[in-house]
Amino acid sequence: MAKQEQVLHLRQILNRPISLLFLLLALFLLLGVFLPWPESSSLFSFSNRVTSSSSSLESKWRDYSLSQAAKFVAKNGTVIVCAVSSPFLPxxxxxxxxxxxxxxQDKVLVIAEDYATLYKVNAKWPGHAVLVPPALDSKTAHSFGSQGFFNFTARRPQHLLQxxxxxxxxxxxxxDMVWLQDPFKxxxxxxxxxxxxxMPQIKPLNHSHDLPPFGQYGGTYMCSCFIFLRxxxxxxxxxxxWIEELQTQAWSESNRFKANDQPAxxxxxQKTVHEVDLYLLSQVAFPTGGLYFKNETWVKETKGxxxxxxxxxxxxxxxxxKRFQEYGLWLVDDHAFESPLGNLQ
Structure with a gap:
């Protein structure tokens, strides 16, 4: 008789599925309120930490000043500077x-012209990049003669003066340079x-280190792409x-190949030649691309x-x-491990 009662009781329970469902849901909600899932809690906590860390990192470098950066990289009182936008990272x-x-390399300070460059360089090589506001448009690699190129190069003397x-x-x-020897010597x-x-015209090996006399167009043609200043x-x-001369220029289509930092x-x-102690470096040691890449005979004669x-x-x-590749001067593909930035891909 007892066995028949147990069977009857079981049938009554099975006939009440909705009540059981509500009971299980209620239990689930209570557990969720008082005992949150540890997996979920850890996931949200980790996500918040990552977001906070990323935001903190960006804030740190956004607030990094030129004086802080120069102090960090300077060795023996010297800083090596370049200015780069993100398309030119390779x-x-x-x-x-x-x-x-x-x-x-430890003396190098990268003046980032956009935040993408600032964060990417400092993520790989902390402290070696700084941005001097305002940031420039980094969507394209500015071509020589473009307004973007003028805006980019016109900031150069301000950075150096600071x-x-x-x-x-x-x-x-x-x-767009490659060191073959130590220039400090x-x-x-x-x-x-x-x-x-x-200028690509060949000079004597023992040429004068004074500012050359004005050429046929009434001026000199010194390069503003390699400069050392005390x-x-x-x-x-x-x-x-230099800053004053740049302020008198304005970019336009008609003068786009003259509106860059070099004429200024x-x-x-020319205007400070009698007030500043100037030194023209050796042409054979520091050749322009118009000579090195276009005069094979001269390159062979001056090899080493x-x-x-x-x-x-x-x-x-x-x-x-492509030209660097043809002359064996594109080092990134096979020697990226030698750079403090490593492989930027």
Missing amino acids: FLNNWLISISRQKH ILELGYNVMYNDV YLEGSHDAYFTDD PTNGAKLLMKK FNLAL KHVIVHNNYIIGYENKM
């Missing part, structure tokens, strides 16, 4: 490999400013005059004497890269 890496081979005012020697390089004496000639009154005067730099040199090769006298990002 060229930055190529340049850094060549500097690392000369053991000077570093000089902080009391450091500063060496400026464009990143060629900075003879204690002059205010050192620079290179951008924190002297003369070097600061040169930078201030030459005017500043080249210090920095400048990939100018050619327009276009892809064209520059």
Whole structure:
């Protein structure tokens, strides 16, 4: 009889599925309120930590000042500076490999022209990138002669003057360069400013280190892409005059190949030549691209004497890269591990 009662009771329970469902749901809700799932809690906590960490990292570098950055990288009172926007990060890496081979990479400060560059460089190499507001448009690699190129290069003397005012020697390089030797060995004496000639005409090996006489167009043609400055009154005067000359220029389609920082730099040199101790670097050691890449005979005759090769006298990002590749100077593909930034892909 007892067994029949148990069977009857079981049938009554099975006939009440809705009541059981509500009971289970209620139990589930109570557990959810008082005992939250540990997996869910950990997931939300981790997500918040990642977001907070990323935000904190960006805030740190957004607030990083030029004076802090220069102090961090300066070695023996010297800072090596370049200015880069994100499309040119592969060229930055190529340049850094060549500097690392000369053991000077720790002195490098990358002036990022956009936040993408600032964060990417500092994520790989903390402290070696700084952004001096305002940030520029980083969507395209600015071509020579474009308004973007003018806006980019016109900021150069302001950056250099700021570093000089902080009391450091500063060496400026464009990143379409490759170091083959240590350039510091060629900075003879204690002059205010050192620079290179951008003309491809061959000079004697023992040419004068004075500012060359004005050419047929009434001026000089020195390159503004490699400059070494000491924190002297003369070097600061040169930078201030360069800034003044740039302020008188305005970019337009009609003068787009003249509206860049180099003509203004030459005017500043000419107007301060009697007040600033200037030094023209050796042409054979610091050849312009118009000579190195276009005079094979000269390159063979002067082999072993080249210090920095400048990939100018050619327009276009892809064209520059291709020429470096053809001359065995594109180092990124096989030697990225030698750069402090590693593989940027």
